[in-house]
Amino acid sequence: MLDWHAMSNPIARSAPLFAALFFFAQAGTVLAQAPARTADAAGGEREVVWYTAMNTPDAAPLRKRFREKYPDLNLTILRQPGEKIRTRILTEMRAGRFFWDVVSFNHLDMDALAQEGLLAAYASPETRSGFPGGAVDPEGRWAAIYVRQYVIGYNTRSVPHPEAPRSWEDLLAPKWKEKFAMDESDVEWYAAMLDYLGGEKGAAFMRALARQNPQFRRGHSLLAKLLAAGDFPLALVHAAEMDEARRAGAPVDWVKTLDPVITSPSQVAVSARAPHPNGARLLVDLLLST
Secondary structure, eight states, X not given: OOOSSEEOHHHHHHOOOOOOOOXXXXXXXXXXXXXXXXXXXXXXXXXXXXXXXXXXHHHHHHHHHHHHHOTTOEEEEEEOOHHHHXXXXXXXXHTTOOOOSEEEEEHHHHHHHHHTTOEEOEEOGGGSSSOOTTSBOTTSSOEEEEEEEEEEEEETTTSOGGGSOOSSGGGGSGGGTTOEEEETTOHHHHHHHHHHHOHHHHHHHHHHHHXXXXXXXXXXXXHXXXXXXXXXXXXXXXXXXXXXXXXXXXXXEEOSOOSSEEEEXXXXXXXXXXXXXXXXXXXXXXXXXX
């Protein structure tokens, strides 16, 4: 099974997509209805509510596609960082209120909702082929819609390419003290690094990194913008955001020699108490087909 969280560079560069068979015979799994029947049933629901940690520039085109495909359904998007969405959903649950139909964010937050029984089992037809191992929950509660790579980004005006770090350990060099920034909630990266490096070695690395006095910000999009602006020379960012910024002319790049490459899947799920369950399934199908 493909490990979503820590992949060595050869795997990250060339891992093929292995077609996986997923069987959803467990009790409670909702087998996908024919799309036409689902769309007809969703017509009377009028709306779908999507809670997501996806960046607004990425979510907006998906909203447009959904409205074009299902003009009778309004797609309401609440965009917040993953931990805020998780807290909001759990707070609503404790108050006996269920507003959301679909949620998409990281694995750790999704697992917290699964433990509370908040996720419906839905076997989307989009997951029947072409998904790598580990991309779909065996119980059908979630599926991955995209994968982010955690990398060291750098401002090319401040750090010429030959002087950029080549590895995670290079961040511990004296010259990078107080010159590296990261998201204050990068729990997935932290946990995956500890797991990959092993107990004592991982703990020693994190203690040494803490002694470097990294700067903390909230949100990887903000980190990418501040890195491009030159607020700091290095940052723990997502590779895709660096590529996008570079295409737009920003003076940024990212280190391509990291081992391991830490990855994090963004997963999507339907609420077990969805106010608009048919529309929710249509949205999940669209997100998984993108």
